[in-house]
Amino acid sequence: MSASTVLLLLQLQLLASLVSASHHWGGTMNYAYKGRNPDGSFKMVLRGKDTYDSCSNYHSWNCYTGNCGSVTSRKITTIDLSTNTPFYKSQWCETENVETWRVPSDKPFQLRVASCCWITTRNSVSDWRLESLVDLGTRSDTGEPNRSPDIAVLPFIRVPQNCPRTYKMAVFDADGDEVMCRYGNLQGIECDVCSLPSGFSLDSDSCTLRYQSTSADSSIFAFEMVVEDFARNRIDLSYSDGSKMSKSPLLSRGKTEGYTAGVYAGTLPAATVSPTSWGGAEPSYNTTAGNPPSPGTTSFAQNRNGSPLSKLPLQFAFLVDPVVPSCQEGQYLPQLVAPTPAEGERILAEVNKEVEIRVKAQATHSSIQSIVISGPTNITKHKDTNNEFVIRWTPVPDDLGEHYPVCFAVESVSGSSVYQSEMRCVLVEIRKKQIEATVTCTESTMKVEVKKASFFGLEEDHLQLNDPSNTICSLDRLSNSTHIVAIIPLNECGTQIEEDDDYLIFKNEITTVEDDPNEIITRKHLVEARFYCQYPKRGNVTLNFSAHRKNVTVWEKGFGTFTYQFEFYQDDQFEAMFDPNSYPLEFDIGNRIYMQLDASSSVNNTEMFVESCRAAPYDNPNYHPTYSIIENGCAVDSTVQTYPTSNERLFQFSMEAFKFIGLHDQVYISCTVMMCEAGNPNTRCSQGCMNSTWSHFSSRRKRETVVQSGKHLVSQGPLRLRRGADPSRGTELNLNPNLVFVVGCLFAAVGMVCGVLLYKTKTSRVKYQSLPSYEN
Missing domain, CATH: 2.60.40.10 (Immunoglobulins)
Known part of the structure; x- marks a missing residue:
């Protein structure tokens, strides 16, 4: 082998080594005081977010100055993974490394971490350099140990080159200190290349980064920023050894060469922190011309004096993509x-x-x-x-x-x-x-028990579930002197349903209601207790939720108590009803399904109107998407037939059976119905089929004269495709292509998870499609 060949191989090996070592994408860190240990030492939790090309890497913080103590426990978890990193780049993974430290003293110390190498950067950043200042001294203004700001940023940010955009760094200080975000300036300690990339400006006082303009490139910019907090007034920090240290606020800002100044938009004092924002304001600029800073500048005035209480790193990757047609x-x-x-x-x-x-x-x-x-x-x-x-x-x-x-x-x-x-x-x-509550999940219901004494602002007469129209949904039915109790069917009382790859989640809430439903304001305490049951989509399918549905009984002012019955029949004579014990009903494709809706009421001179009917894989009106059969009183499916009746509280219709594609073959039919004063031309019932969603009649309803009820949901099922002979034998099937759809998974009756939500704070989808022609 020639010398040149050996040299080439060594160069290639070195290049491969450098490429494999280029794996750093950025990181942040903050700390929190967690009390004293039994031996008198101090307990601190360090939270470091580290982004690499692997989820197995993390920063190992080392003591640089002071008595730092040692790590007593460590837990590393994955926060997020890249999904759309360019194919020619390594993928990123952000983890959080939560470390518990035993610190002998509450006096300040410094931690550092440094190594090689960043992924390939366009601003020539190679090594990573991060430094933190930790000070656990007791503050004279709060009487508590000093706390660092809580900071966050996305590990990977991208923007098209022609689209200016503003990024507000997440900074919050529970002590109410003034938080500053500057670019690193101590080379080899805070940063590797200590200059803000061209095309960007940074307002340190508001922690706002602005992208303005630069060229697109397949390599990222590496940002090496530092976050510091300063006391707003002069304070003393006291330490366990009896010593003290004074901390001064930053002086009034002024013009400094190479920098611009701005109005801080970070945190407010602890007693007046805004509950809905970072306490921010749009930054103003104090330059000679009164204009925003030019690209490549930062607004931190280094000669403003004042020493930081804490110092934290904030490093991340920024990709500028090619031009987009519209910003x-x-x-x-x-x-x-x-x-x-x-x-x-x-x-x-x-x-x-x-x-x-x-x-x-x-x-x-x-x-x-x-x-x-x-x-x-x-x-x-x-x-x-x-x-x-x-x-x-x-x-x-x-x-x-x-x-x-x-x-x-x-x-x-x-x-x-x-x-x-x-x-x-x-x-x-x-x-x-805040609220003491217990949620119990069963195969077909959620039981919630809320301790009344813990429910702040409770006015028992003004609480309800999402939809209390069905008598089973009344909170008065099971509640007692100490607890609000409700047993809610998964398909009633306004229960919402959500679905993702792994779970079905059923949610409801107890909330405040006004005496008059037409009121748009309230002077009562607004309270809300959300609760849910979560069911994995694996395991045995529940039997209770697949049974014949019972009648729906409703009470409404002006109409009293009335009952809706929804049943399937064997033919168009509507005399032979299917036995409730025979559910789920099975049909062959092309068979006609006969259905009847019946309303019984002690109030005379009333009529029923069927506003909509839909098909869904779950017996829940809030599942989306669904397949529409009737909408706004109009037949949407082409196979729907209706049958005239002399009884105004009876609705009979039929449709062709359809095929189910997917993991499960069950479906429920749900209809929205309402009651009206018979013969009144000003009701929705009298309007019949309407091409657009009807809404104006509800707003015209007079308080003193009730002429129509609200909408009520009734459902029946499940239906199932009969498993017959092998279709490859050529059996002719009269399939209605409009009714072919994919259904999601039924929930499992095992492994249920319960919870309570107190504050408003790859998907398995349902698709509807025609079968290929050879299946017709």
Whole structure:
């Protein structure tokens, strides 16, 4: 082998080694005082978020100055994984490393971590350098040990090169200190290349990063930022050895060469922190021309004096993508819409109770695909059948009193292009248990028991479930002197249903209601207790939920008590009803299914109207999507036939049986019905079929004269395709292609999970499609 060949091989091996070592994407860190140990030492929890190309790596923090103590426990969990990193790049994984430290003294010390190498960066950052200042001294203003700011950012941010965008870093300080975000300036300690990349500006006072303009590149920018907090007034820090240290606030800002100044938009003093935001304001700029900072500048005035109480690293990767045809949100770039929480919104959570954050985005020229998140340990993300992303997290007792920022951005795709929405961050505040409640899940019901003494603002006469119209949904039925008690069927009382890859989740709530439903304001305490049951989609299918559905009894003012009956019949004479014990009913494709809805009431001169009927894999009106049979009183399916009757409270109709495609072959038919004063031309019943959704009659209903009831849901089923001979033998089937659809999984009757939600805070989908022609 020649010398040149050996040299080439050595070069290739060295290059391969460097490439494999390039695996760092960024990281953050904060700390929290957790009391004293039995031996008098101090307990501190360090939370480090580390992003690498593998979920097995994490930063190993080392003591640099002071008496740091040692790590007594460590737990590493995965927070999020990359989904849309370019194919030519390694994938990223963000983990959180939660370490418990035993610290001999509460005096300040410094931690550092440094190594090689960042992934390939366009701003020449190679080694990572992170430093933290920890000070657990007791503050003279709060009487408590000093706390570091809570900070967060997405590990990977991207934007098209032609779309300026603003990014608000998530910073919150429970002590009410002034928080500053600057670019690292101590080379080899805080940063490797200590200069803000060209095309960006940073307002340190508001912790706002602005992307303005630069070229697209397949390599990322590595951002090496530092977060510090400063006392707003002069304070003393006292230590266990009897010593003290004074901390001064930052001086009034002024113009400094190479920097611009701004109005701080971070936290407020602890007693006046805004409950719905970071306490922020739009930054103003103090430059000679009065203009925003130019690209590549930062607004931290280093000569403002004052020494920080804490110092934390904030490092992340930023990718500039090629030009997009339009920068308008909602076209290519996803636009965040309701129920997505606002930037900086504060979400209240309780120990051992799951908190939920719902995120939704829309885009007309790209397809919504995924969500990127950053948050505390054990946070999860899901996409439900309503195309909403659901972020869930359950605080543990050790989280009590803490504040955790949660950041997210939705990603969409169009061809090979990936687009990211704006980054939003919210703050989760963990409080003590507010409402004492127990939820018990069975195969077909949820039982909730709420201790009245714990229900703040309780007015028993003004509480109800989501839909109390059915008498079974009344909270008065089972409640006693000490507890509000309700047993709620999974398909009644306004129970909402959600579905993701693994679970079916049934939710309801107890909430305040006004005496007059037409009122649009209230002066009563607004209270809400959400609860849910979660069922895995594996295991044995419940029998109770597959049984013949009972009649629905409703009480309504002006109509008294009336009962709806929904049954299936064997032919168009509607005399031979199917035995309730024979459910689920089985049909051959092409058979006609005969159905009858009947309303009985002690009030004369009333008529029934069937507003809609739909098919769904679950006996729940809130499952989406469903297959429409009748809408707005009009037959939507082409095979629907109705039959005239002399009884105005009787509705008979039929349709052709349909085939089920997918894992399960059951379906329920649910209809929305209402009662009206017979013969009154001003009721919905008298209007019959209407092409658009009807709404104006409800607003015209007079309080003094009740002419029609509300809408009520009745359902029946399940139906099932009869398993017959092998279809390959050529049996002729008269299949209605409009009624062919895929159904989701039925929930399991084992492994049920219960919970209570106290604050508003890959999906298995149902699709409807025609079969190929050879199956007809």
